[in-house]
Amino acid sequence: MKKPIPRISDTEWEVMRAVWSRHPATAGEIADRLAQADPSWHPKTARTLLGRLVEKGALAYDVDGRIFLYRPLVTEQECIASASDSFLDRVFGGALKPMLAHFVERESLSPEEVRELEQILARRKNRR
Amino acid sequence: MKKPIPRISDTEWEVMRAVWSRHPATAGEIADRLAQADPSWHPKTARTLLGRLVEKGALAYDVDGRIFLYRPLVTEQECIASASDSFLDRVFGGALKPMLAHFVERESLSPEEVRELEQILARRKNRR
DNA sequence: GTTCTTGGATTACGGCTGTAAGTGTGGGCT
DNA sequence: AGCCCACACTTACAGCCGTAATCCAAGAAC
Numbered sequence: 468m469k470k471p472i473p474r475i476s477d478t479e480w481e482v483m484r485a486v487w488s489r490h491p492a493t494a495g496e497i498a499d500r501l502a503q504a505d506p507s508w509h510p511k512t513a514r515t516l517l518g519r520l521v522e523k524g525a526l527a528y529d530v531d532g533r534i535f536l537y538r539p540l541v542t543e544q545e546c547i548a549s550a551s552d553s554f555l556d557r558v559f560g561g562a563l564k565p566m567l568a569h570f571v572e573r574e575s576l577s578p579e580e581v582r583e584l585e586q587i588l589a590r591r592k593n594r595r
Numbered sequence: 596m597k598k599p600i601p602r603i604s605d606t607e608w609e610v611m612r613a614v615w616s617r618h619p620a621t622a623g624e625i626a627d628r629l630a631q632a633d634p635s636w637h638p639k640t641a642r643t644l645l646g647r648l649v650e651k652g653a654l655a656y657d658v659d660g661r662i663f664l665y666r667p668l669v670t671e672q673e674c675i676a677s678a679s680d681s682f683l684d685r686v687f688g689g690a691l692k693p694m695l696a697h698f699v700e701r702e703s704l705s706p707e708e709v710r711e712l713e714q715i716l717a718r719r720k721n722r723r
Numbered sequence: 724g725t726t727c728t729t730g731g732a733t734t735a736c737g738g739c740t741g742t743a744a745g746t747g748t749g750g751g752c753t
Numbered sequence: 754a755g756c757c758c759a760c761a762c763t764t765a766c767a768g769c770c771g772t773a774a775t776c777c778a779a780g781a782a783c
Contacts, residue, residue, distance in 0.1 A: 474769090476769075476770060476771085477681075477685050477770085477771090478770080478771065478772090479770090480685050480686065484688070493730090494730075494731080495729090495730080509772070509773065511772080511773050511774070512771075512772055512773060514730080514731075514732095515771085515772075515773075516770095516771090516772095518731085518732085519769090519770090533729090533730070533731085533778090533779065533780080534730080534731095535730085535731075546686075547686055547687075547697060550682070550685070550686045551686065551697065551698065553605075554678070554682045554686075557605050557608050557678070558608065558674075558675055558678045558679065558682075559675075560612065563698065563701070563703055563704060563708070564704070564708045564711065564712065566698070567695065567698055567699070567712055567715075568712070568715050569675060569679065570679065570691065570694070570695055571695070571712070571715050571716060571719060572715070572719065573691070575691055576691060576692070576719075578720070580691070580692045581716055581719060581720055583692065584692070584695055584696070584699070584716060585713065585716055587695075587696055587699050587700075588699060588709055588712060588713055588716070591699060591700070591704075591709060592706070592709055602739090604739075604740060604741085605740085605741090606740080606741065606742090607740090621760095622760075622761080623759085623760085637742070637743065639742080639743050639744070640741075640742055640743060642760085642761075642762095643741090643742075643743070644740095644741090644742095646761090646762085647739090647740090661748090661749065661750080661759090661760070661761080662760080662761095663760085663761075
């Protein structure tokens with residue numbers, strides 16, 4: 468009985484992150500957060516995307532006077548899981564291990580991160 | 596001096612995989628491979644996508660008589676790296692470790708796979 | 724109260740996607 | 754020689770995306 472997670476596009480992800488970071492929030496607040504992270508964000512664009520995300524069922528709003536307060540209908544975890552699945556499928560044909568191997572081989576992991584990952588793996592083994 | 600990797604859509608990935616798996620190949624062969632993996636593939640659709648991938652610079656063809664032999668212009672590794680970057684950015688805001696942690700936590704890794712990953716990590720440490 | 728501002732609603736528009744159908748032509752089969 | 758078929762080429766079309774501009778109504782400012 469799992470709810471379907473709507474497909475979130477690239478720029479919509481940015482909007483969602485802005486909402487997840489603190490909510491409920493007005494369109495203006497959200498537009499501000501986005502512009503702060505990247506000044507090229509136009510408020511109109513933000514509003515358009517908020518509308519689309521509501522249509523898609525990713526957000527909802529409560530009306531407070533003439534102001535809309537947006538809140539997420541899906542959690543970041545759910546969206547991450549869903550996007551991860553589709554990425555895994557698309558790029559690695561669903562094979563998890565090759566995917567992880569690919570990322571581990573990238574040169575951008577610091578030695579500490581490697582150690583932390585080893586710990587995560589170790590914990591996972593114990594946890595059954 | 597890195598060549599730009601074209602953006603490959605979901606279904607285009609399936610086509611690319613079919614080409615990478617054995618090439619050069621005719622449109623007919625590629626359509627067959629796709630249909631074999633998933634019978635809902637229509638040959639016309641495959642041909643359309645081949646054309647689009649050529650436009651995008653992901654494939655090229657050599658003409659042999661009246662038949663086109665398609666071959667990749669980008670390697671699977673390059674495409675994987677490029678798609679991985681964009682996924683990492685979009686979904687995890689570019690943070691590699693949380694991303695790996697997320698996937699390791701998924702329940703779908705078998706114990707052997709966990710061991711293999713540990714080995715990959717270990718090798719990576721030694722390798723400098 | 725009249726104008727200015729602010730925020731939501733509607734409209735725009737070109738490019739990308741998924742999914743094919745139509746068209747024309749050169750060979751192969753008869 | 755004539756017909757059919759396989760291909761490549763062209764066209765189709767709706768839905769999603771990025772990126773806004775325009776329109777309209779209700780409050781804010783004067």
